[in-house]
Amino acid sequence: MFGWLRKGGTEGRPPRASGGGDDLFDEEFQRKLDVLALVSRRLVAGRTRAERRSKKTGAGIEFADHRQYAPGDDFRYLDWNLYARTGRLLLRLYEEEEDLSVYVLLDVSRSMAFGEPRSKLDYAKRLAAALSYIALANLDRVSIVTFADEVVGRLPPTRGSKNRIFKAFEFLRPLEAEGRTGTTDAMKTFVAQNKRRGVAILISDLYDPTGFEGGINTLRYHKFEPYVIQVFDPVEVRPPLHGDVRLVDNETGEMREVTITPRVLERYAEAHAAYRARIEDFCTSKQVPYYALETSTPFDEAILDILRRGGMVA
């Protein structure tokens, strides 16, 4: 009856746009990165640089398998002992040792702009920076790729000193949340552009109207090792809404009219949890590591948790 009196408030306020604030990668952040790098070394102790063996067979020293000789093969690799026992010409195959490539795939679609006090994109930027730093510290080749419904930007692969992280900072800092989410198409582009296989860390809210599965599968099908980090804001789970409202998707502009009641909010929270559960189930079934992170979780704690649980990097 007195609805006209109740206008105002904060519910209708659009979410803060993601900005590359200078405080995003401040000194405090960098100190935390150093700590994470040290901790990550301890957690993956016993391994040395570039020790990760690739799936490729080639000119390494570790025996991997045999295969039938084919004309043109190098005679030096024929297993003469086996030929003596079996009379078959089989070729020795060795595992090829190569540098690990780490691809950080960062979702910069408009839905990543949500979140208070920091947007999901800011949080994702910090995660991306931290993971890159750890990878660089382990002498891996790191590349950062941003995408929405297509690949938007790319930090070329880089390896070497940790100081290279500043290039990553410069790349990440100006990123803005724009465009619609289209993981499948973006990943197709990514795999086409990057022939060198490696770890693909997908950082996204996975709010993809066409489905999150396509993008992950694309990475899998093209021999990448996908890791999925889903970031979401607590407000997305429990939005402070009430009354008659018109919901507008900030990516698609799609609208839904709904009367928000406590019961409706409860249903929405259930739907959100079910969506996350579906992602987790999918990843588990495909043996894809999956991490769901709330932006309220400090990023360094989140990284340590990830390291403890699976050693995503190193």
Next chain:
Amino acid sequence: MELTGLTLTEVLTVLGGFAAAVVVLYLLKLRRRQIQVPFVHLWQQVLAERQTTRLFSVLKRLLSLLVALAVVAALAFAMGDPRYAGAVDEGQTTVVLVDASASMQATDVEPSRLEEARARVEELVAGLGGNDRMLVAQMDASTVPLSPLSGQTRLLREGLEELEPTDVAADLSRGLRFAADVLRGQPDPRVVIVSDGVLESGGEAEARAREAGLTVRWMPIGEGGRNVAITAFSVRRYPLDKSRSQVLVELWNPTDEDEAVELSLLGDGQPIELQRLRVAAGERLRRFFQNVSGADRTLEARITLADGSRDDQPADDRAYARLPERRRARVQAVTDGNLYLSAALLLDEYLDVVEVPPSAYPAEGRFDVTIFDSWVPPTPPDTHAIYLHPVPPEGARAPFEVTGEIERPFFDDIEHEHPIVQFTALRDVNVATSLEVELRDDDRVIAGDRGAPLIVAGTRNDHRMVALLFDVRRSDLPLRVAWPLLLLNSIDWFVQEDAGYLSSYETGETWHVPAPADVTTATLVTPGGEERTVPVVDGRAVCTGLRAGFYTLRTEGAEGAPEEDVFAANLGPSREAVIDPVETLEVAGRAAEPPSIGRAGVRTEIWMVLVLAVLGVVLVEWFTYHRRITV
């Protein structure tokens, strides 16, 4: 059910208009707030479920519409002021007559009887039924309504605030006549008298009230207590020594106990006399104060109990008097020498006397009075004049035409009421001879032998004139006290000093206060400082007052200069000193019973219930909104 406010048509019009507006607003599409979300598909499942609750939502909006319509209907109906049909004709109509007489100022009940009466009437007002109406009136010498005839308690209480004490007796007959006029044709007419019962009889009005079907109730006030009253207070100047006064005070103890009191006199506000007196129970004690000096304009009497405390009736513990104005008169005495005349004029220190022989007449200067001793001027003077034995010389215009002489006349006929012969004894005065004269039509014989005037008053040349038609030296009048009195009374009469001056007026009566003859209105300033304009008729301001004390009459004198005259008013009837309340108040031979308070208990207007219901609905709506129950 009947509507006593708006008519049914008006109620329906209001209802229709606002209901239509509510429905139109209901039909308008609800304007929703626009909220941006990151992934609207997540809401799909929720919205799918919402389809199942859509019916409930529609019903909720419909319920909201019905509540809004109910609120509009309740308010519109309330504007009609609905009442139960049976209750409309059952209201009482009551006139409350609150006694504001002097006896109601008694403090035998805290803080006073009048305040007690006010509180009791408040109870009557609070007990008004929903259909009852009441009028509150102040009853003193007259009856004045303090409120309209209304059922609105606020108006009645506001009227009650204006109740003021007076120093007069309450006139029950006027009160009853007023009540009968107000209640004529009203349903269930009642009169409630709130009084200590000290009232002037209602007389014929009581019987009329009974005949008119009025139910008369009495709400007694007061418990009784100690009181000694000043019931008379008068002062006058001595005619031959106007600097001194004679004062009369009468005290009355109407109670059953002897009382010792201190009586003090204040002249011009300063104490000049103090006496301790004992007044026996029921005694009226008179005291004369002789040769009172020290008071020039005002005199006030006060009494207190000898132990320093005040009695229970302060209204009659004070009395006020105004001393007559003393004016200095300039007198021209035209005489060849008259010791009797000179000696008489010396008695009044307020006379400036100039003696001249007839040959030197007129003397230089302006005079108020000219006395001609056995001589008459050629033309009448331009002043007031006293002619002693006016025998005109040849060619003179005598005040009278002398036709002869009368031997040994006697004062057989004396007009004692005339100011010039007040306080004189002339009956046995011996006179050798007097003049026989032709009187004019407007001449007035003040004293004389049968058919032969001896003292005449009249007008000559537009001035007053007194003539003694005999030679005082050939009479024994100069040997008597009457001689100087006669002269001085005549001079006072000329200069408007009234020997019959009233030192005070009585409250509640109509006063005729001397004022300049050439004005038509005057301003009366009451002891409380209130000013009001009063008419002046024939040189007298006609006015009245309800409070004892000193009043000021302000007029516009010659050349627009303001003139002020102070006079006193005192509590009138001594019966107001009786502060023991009466046992029963009889009206038309029947004892008035106490009124029933709060018959209806509380006011039960339906509109109040409707408005309360609306407020309740609004409260519930507000609560459910804030607790997110309905949104």
